[in-house]
Amino acid sequence: MIAMLFPMNRLRLLLIVLLFSFSCQVGQANVGTPAAKLCAPIFNDHAVFQQGEAIPVWGSAPAGALISVEFNDATVTTRAAPDGSWQLELPPMPADKLDHLDQFPEGRTLTVTSDKGPARKQIFHNILIGEVWLCSGQSNMAGKVRNNRKKQNPDDDLTQLQMPALRQYRSDTGWISATPEEVREFSRVGVTFGRKLQQELNVPVGLLFGAVGGTKIETWIRPDAGVDTSAKHAPGSNYRKHIDPIAGYGLKGILWYQGEGNASDGFAYFDKLKSLIDGWRTVWSNQALPFLIVQLAGIGQSDAEQPAMGDGRAAIREAQFQAMKQFQNVGLATAIDIGGPGEHPPNKTDIGIRLAHWALHHNYARETIAASGPIFKGFERKDSAMVIHFENAEGLMLGRKDTYDPVQAVPEGTPLPWLSIQDQKGNWHWAESRILGETLVVQHPDVSNPKAVRYAWTNNPNHPVGPYLYNQYGLPAFPFTTESWSSLLD
Incomplete structure (x- = not known):
């Protein structure tokens, strides 16, 4: 009996070995197999490609290897460079349209082959075409759906989201979908931004994630971008680790929620933002790449006895505001009305929605969707x-x-707090105001010839709570000063 069973056991063992070998060559080529080195890690099952633009694909192979990439009836070939790197572009393709948001769409297959080396083929499944955004910054961007559950909206449980065509890429998780099984690992800002986008556009949305708590902007700037950084902040370290591996991946734009770690920089943050934006746009070969910034929420408590304001985070918010005003295709979403005494406002939902408002209006030409709350434009005496x-x-x-x-x-008649007016001697006074159409009339009985006005231009105008200026869409006005940027820098 033993002699009869032994050949059968050998046969089973042989079948197991053959199946294992086959699975290592067909499918997503897991880390640890030779095929894992043919394509960059971001190219994997469940990826989302940017619609309407050439689709970059890259990886490594033996020098001179002939690389062929097949996707959606398109085939493109190239040869690996002497250092083994290769890159090519698939032609632009239209987005997949969703019939409903909880749809499990049937994606496409990406096949990559090489005529040399141990890694001869990778096949990736269920790839969609839609809109792709990069989410970066520090802890308020890094905060996951599964974190801080007690303070989340009980009427909007993100952990139960069922939007399989809303996906996120992280280097440690790969591509995952916004379903109850995986959505807990999503950025809360990212997922609420992506949800709003998908609700309006009815196409897949991909979110590239690269955010680390407690980091300074210097660590995210390209090392060769020319900004003056301090060695103790490891210039470019987070760029090299989190951005460089995905730099060049086809995307629509970038979401940036950072500044807490640089709050003391004040106006100097403006130049660092410029270095960051210019550097990232250079590696994406797109000097008009949309860059949407979250203007910092309040923290701590401001001094109601100081009408001059300008304390704490007022200056860095002004630097963020000026980046929006002065740089091409830079947007801003303010969190001024949802801050608190701590560093991490629990309400990331409204932040994601406000970012989506700006993107939908400016980057997707949805003119019926308000871009933002009131933005200071000018004044007259x-x-x-x-x-x-x-x-x-x-x-x-x-x-x-x-x-x-x-x-x-x-x-009606409720006073607007955190509004001050300056006289010609430079003294500031808490001001009175009234709304007249789409303008705000500001004055003080002791100021006959006003020089300037400031609104919410303080560390945390959230204490005492409101009210604030809003438009009819419930979007808050940005903090502002009527003083010129050049005069603030003098």
């Missing part, structure tokens, strides 16, 4: 008053926002 003009100020109003609830208008 009328007798003893300053009349402030805004963009995006339809239905200008005072309102209060309670956690995740929509903004509620306050009774």
Whole structure:
């Protein structure tokens, strides 16, 4: 009996070995197999490619190897360079359209082959075409859906999200989908941004993730970008680790939520932002690549006895505001009304939605969607008053926002706090105001010839809570000063 069973056991063992060998060559070529080195790690099962633009694909192979990439009826070939690197571009392709947001779409197959080396073929499955954004920064961007559950919106449980065509790439997880099984590892800002985008566009959305808590902007700037950095901050370290491996991947734009680690830089943050943006746009070969910034929320408590304000994070917010005003295709979403005493505002949902508003209006031409809240545009003096003009100020109003609830208008006559006016001697006074159409009229009985106005231009105007300026869409006005940028830098 033993003699009869032994050949059968050998046969089973042989079948297992053959199946294992086959699985290492067909499918996603797991780390540890030779085929894992043919393509860069970001190319894998469940990836999302950017629609409407050439699709870059790259990896490594023996020098001179003939590389062939097949995807969606397109085949492109190239040869590996002397150092073994190779890169090519697939032609632009239209997005997959979704019939409904909980749809499990049937993706495409990406096949990459080489005529040399131990890694001859990789096959990746379920790849979609849609919109791709990079989410980067520090802890407020890095915060995951599974974190801080007690303070999340009970009426919007992100852990139960069922949007399989909303996907995120992290180097440690690969591509995952926004389903109850995997969504806990998503960035909360990223997933709420992507959800809003998908709801409006009905196409797959891919989020590339590269964010690390407690990091300074210097660590994210390309090492050769020319910014003055201190060696103790390991210049470029996070760029090399998290951005360089995915640099050049086809995408629509970048979300940037950082600045807490550089809050003391104040106005100097402006130049560092410029170095970051210019450097990243260079590696993506696109000097108009959309770059959307989150303007920092408040922290701690401001001194209500100091009408000059300008304390704490006022200056870095102004630097972020000026980046939006002065740089091409840079957007801004403010978190000024949802901060608190701590560093991490629990409400990331509204931040993601506000970023999506800007993107939908400016980058997807959805003109019926408001881009943002009121943006200071200019002013004029009328007798003893300053009349402030805004963009995006339809239905200008005072309102209060309670956690995740929509903004509620306050009774007429409620004073607007954290608004000050300067006299010609340079003294600041808490001001009175009234809304006149889409303008704000600001004055003080002791100031007959006003020089400047500041609004919410302080570390944390969230204490006492509101009200704030909003437009009719419930989007808050950005903090502002009527002083020129050049005068602030003098």
